[in-house]
Amino acid sequence: GAVVSQHPSWVICKSGTSVKIECRSLDFQATTMFWYRQFPKQSLMLMATSNEGSKATYEQGVEKDKFLINHASLTLSTLTVTSAHPEDSSFYICSARDASGGLGEQFFGPGTRLTVL
Amino acid sequence: AQKVTQAQTEISVVEKEDVTLDCVYETRDTTYYLFWYKQPPSGELVFLIRRNSFDEQNEISGRYSWNFQKSTSSFNFTITASQVVDSAVYFCALRPSGGSYIPTFGRGTSLIVHP
Numbered sequence: 556g557a558v559v560s561q562h563p564s565w566v567i568c569k570s571g572t573s574v575k576i577e578c579r580s581l582d583f584q585a586t587t588m589f590w591y592r593q594f595p596k597q598s599l600m601l602m603a604t605s606n607e608g609s610k611a612t613y614e615q616g617v618e619k620d621k622f623l624i625n626h627a628s629l630t631l632s633t634l635t636v637t638s639a640h641p642e643d644s645s646f647y648i649c650s651a652r653d654a655s656g657g658l659g660e661q662f663f664g665p666g667t668r669l670t671v672l
Numbered sequence: 673a674q675k676v677t678q679a680q681t682e683i684s685v686v687e688k689e690d691v692t693l694d695c696v697y698e699t700r701d702t703t704y705y706l707f708w709y710k711q712p713p714s715g716e717l718v719f720l721i722r723r724n725s726f727d728e729q730n731e732i733s734g735r736y737s738w739n740f741q742k743s744t745s746s747f748n749f750t751i752t753a754s755q756v757v758d759s760a761v762y763f764c765a766l767r768p769s770g771g772s773y774i775p776t777f778g779r780g781t782s783l784i785v786h787p
Contacts, residue, residue: 587773598763598779598780599763599777646715648717652773661773663717663719665714665715665716666715666717668715
């Protein structure tokens with residue numbers, strides 16, 4: 556089955572530092588990847604849609620200069636949280652859309668828990 | 673615009689009880705997909721089911737069953753004989769059959785099953 560991995564699974568960093576999260580589709584090619592953020596006891600909130608080889612499309616209210624997204628290949632997208640602050644602490648989940656699948660199904664990664672001190 | 677409503681924020685049951693999680697949706701699309709996901713404390717979303725809007729047949733998978741009623745725009749999820757391992761947050765989601773393929777998630781229902 557389609558597998559999406561994320562690395563790291565959790566990270567703790569100091570305020571002001573930048574953190575990079577990787578999202579990989581392991582056994583399929585993903586022309587489109589999505590990044591979500593989930594605060595405790597809340598639903599998933601779509602942050603941005605990332606298309607391979609082009610700029611990401613950010614949802615309203617998401618700062619593109621703070622959350623840098625790079626989708627350099629068909630199997631890898633990265634989210635960099637720049638100058639992280641405690642309010643950026645959250646659970647970040649990526650999903651990848653199988654380019655070959657007719658249903659355009661999304662497969663979710665296991666998530667990355669970011670804690671900013 | 674699409675909307676998914678999970679009115680139950682938290683449900684608490686005792687093991688072996690049956691429990692139904694409600695999901696009501698709104699969409700102007702004529703074709704769409706409905707999903708249920710389970711999110712245990714570890715955080716990983718576990719896919720449970722996908723239902724095409726054309727298929728209103730109810731589905732049963734072990735202790736899980738789903739009731740899709742297009743007339744009331746509902747897609748409810750029932751767990752029979754609940755177990756402690758069923759404790760998790762359950763999300764209902766809706767996405768169009770084409771276009772951006774981006775799902776709209778409900779707020780989730782936290783299910784706590786006590787031994």
